[in-house]
Amino acid sequence: MKSWASIAKTAPPAPPAPAAPVPASTTAQPQQQKGDIFVLYPSKIRTKKNGGGGGGAAGGGGGGAAPEKQPQPKQQKEEETPQTAAEAMKPMDPPKPHNDDTNSHPAYVSLTRPGAPTAAPIFKNSEEMQKWQSNEYVENKKYSDKIYSEKVQAWRQRVNWHSVTNMTSITAEEKALGFVKVHKPYYQIDEETRFSALHPTFLHPSDYGYLIPWNSRISTINPDFLALLFHNRADELCKCKNVEEFEKVYTEAAKLHWTYHWESQLREFTPEAALWTMSTKANIWPGKTVVPFQPTPNASEVVVDKRAPKKYEVHGVKRGETGICNVKDLKTLGKKAPIRWYVSPDYLKNMKRFQFIFEENPDPDSDSDGWFGDW
Numbered sequence: 001m002k003s004w005a006s007i008a009k010t011a012p013p014a015p016p017a018p019a020a021p022v023p024a025s026t027t028a029q030p031q032q033q034k035g036d037i038f039v040l041y042p043s044k045i046r047t048k049k050n051g052g053g054g055g056g057a058a059g060g061g062g063g064g065a066a067p068e069k070q071p072q073p074k075q076q077k078e079e080e081t082p083q084t085a086a087e088a089m090k091p092m093d094p095p096k097p098h099n100d101d102t103n104s105h106p107a108y109v110s111l112t113r114p115g116a117p118t119a120a121p122i123f124k125n126s127e128e129m130q131k132w133q134s135n136e137y138v139e140n141k142k143y144s145d146k147i148y149s150e151k152v153q154a155w156r157q158r159v160n161w162h163s164v165t166n167m168t169s170i171t172a173e174e175k176a177l178g179f180v181k182v183h184k185p186y187y188q189i190d191e192e193t194r195f196s197a198l199h200p201t202f203l204h205p206s207d208y209g210y211l212i213p214w215n216s217r218i219s220t221i222n223p224d225f226l227a228l229l230f231h232n233r234a235d236e237l238c239k240c241k242n243v244e245e246f247e248k249v250y251t252e253a254a255k256l257h258w259t260y261h262w263e264s265q266l267r268e269f270t271p272e273a274a275l276w277t278m279s280t281k282a283n284i285w286p287g288k289t290v291v292p293f294q295p296t297p298n299a300s301e302v303v304v305d306k307r308a309p310k311k312y313e314v315h316g317v318k319r320g321e322t323g324i325c326n327v328k329d330l331k332t333l334g335k336k337a338p339i340r341w342y343v344s345p346d347y348l349k350n351m352k353r354f355q356f357i358f359e360e361n362p363d364p365d366s367d368s369d370g371w372f373g374d375w
Contacts, residue, residue, distance in 0.1 A: 113143035167352035209355035280323030
């Protein structure tokens, strides 16, 4: 009789598992195409959980090492594009603005000044720590503001987009046109002083304003943008012969002024609205005075001629319709409507920054309290 040890040694091998791997030429290749776990996980980072260990969905019920030894089809290796951990953690490039990066307005960046302490000292109490942190913030902000101001000045020089200086005095001729001294209340002066301490590049509103007749027809404009447009693009503007050419100059300037959201600003402050306010029909901009032509009254008519040229009285200042240009048949001709300029490029370049101030409505029954805006 044979012993149990001899029987155990000569025991027949166990039958293969039903899902044993098959040669690559059979059904294994189509099963490892789309949706297979080896396609989703690169071979270098397999774990027991995702297919490198025992009986997974793709390995069958046999030994755990069998799926790792199975050769990968050559065609499948060419199709796979495994991504390493370094490639997966690679930062994405920031989105580029609509405008060219070289012409974009510099962004403000908080910097640490040279020579700043790299470690905080030991503080006696929380008050001392807060005082030290506050002092570090102030000193670093001064350095950041200095670097930002230098970048802005270099950018303005490169793209020819210089700031407009404020009006600091008025002549007798300007006073006759409607310029007046604006007296700011004390709380406005204090607010501007505090704001300029936090923002060194901030330009205070001018102390002088231009009175607009109460019955002028203003449109939606951005006075500060138009001031920059006149000052920096005067030559290009006065060369525009029609509305289409004006829109091109206006749009390119808008890309500089509103770098990242210039398209939405153009929808709000349209070139047509800017042209309207610049024209004599709106009677808003100081420029050439245009008095409408009126025929001479017949001798048979009354002495008081009601058809006399209309005058606009602004706090005792009488003038006709003023403006810097005129557009002929804008509604009919559209973008091909011709533009007639009443001022020279030098006049636009030398215009100072002032405030728009609407004259109060002389009608006692009107609810209008006037309108104020910065130019």
